[in-house]
Amino acid sequence: MAHLPLGQQLLDSCAALLLLLSFAMLSQRRVVTLVNLYAVQGAVLAAATLLLAWRTGETHLYISAALTVGLKVVLLPWLLYRLIRKLEVYRDTEPLFNVSGTMLVGLVIVVFAFSLAQPITRLASTATRSSIGIAIAVVLLSFLMMITRRKAISQVMGFLSMENGVLFGAMSASYGMPMVVELGIALDVLVAVLVLGVFFFQIRERFDSLDLHHLESLKERE
Template structure:
């Protein structure tokens, strides 16, 4: 008879399930501000999952990871995105290349693929978070799907950041996270990348009076 799953592992699995649900909510969301709110909430849930793993395992670096996630994914990056949306005067709904019901069906297929791919890997892991590996891979795939089905540049950036959340969850699931030096390097890269992309958004808006990326095709045609 299988041993009962520890309460901490159940709590981590719950947080991981919420992260996956938020990924689906982001995939279906059309409004930019609501999308940023969902990203911040996803970051907060990831922070809580990491904190529970830190308390349970005694891994000190996970406390720093949780704090870094809180500062970067819940506070700083959403604030930067809010400022960009306000300054760029982004309004209305975000147009998608395919309709929402079809996107959600494709997302469900990707989730099933992710769980099947992650199953043999998670069986090799001995961490209490190994059950969330399939969810982490599913979040990455859903974020990638959001990136390729949205036409607004700023929503693609949110999709990229959500993908990084999934990768962070996968690292925590498999090996209790990455070394702190690596995490700090990735955090700095993400922050600098968002700032550079913010400048890029202004250039797109000034050139085309829109943030729809299909306008970039004009440059290729010319």
């Protein structure tokens, strides 16, 4: 760490913070706090994008950062808060595994992701290549979150956080995706949340709960 310039050190700190936030989301039981954490994750991602834009001079990264702030720090959390208020789900039920167990599995995943990133890191030529491992870890941890949660809304949070990880991965591997792709993904995520919001209401109307456990049985019991 000794001779890195300040911008690089700040970027590394942002990457580490993203990883920490993923773990915080993994352990959080309250849905409102989960959304808060997601907003913070978006803000850290935007900060990292800004730093990278400043360091590399790539102008499209500024647009990407603005998009991240607008969509992931303001719009999506606002939509999600509204959903939570309407659906009145404030707490997830106990996750499938206990929290400490999930955390340990998360640690194993981080080790796996870091070792997976090693060959990619050697091939990449960007200044941020060392954080590719963290991006992969964030994606996999979000996967884990989707697997271990019962409530539909927490699973959607996992999906959204996974998208953050993918974006960060693209950023650290090749200074971001082409603008068209990035805009497309942003729109996709927005539409996904809107559609899933409608979906939540349908699920609740049908089963009186957002627990996806009910969707597992194929036959209706009369």
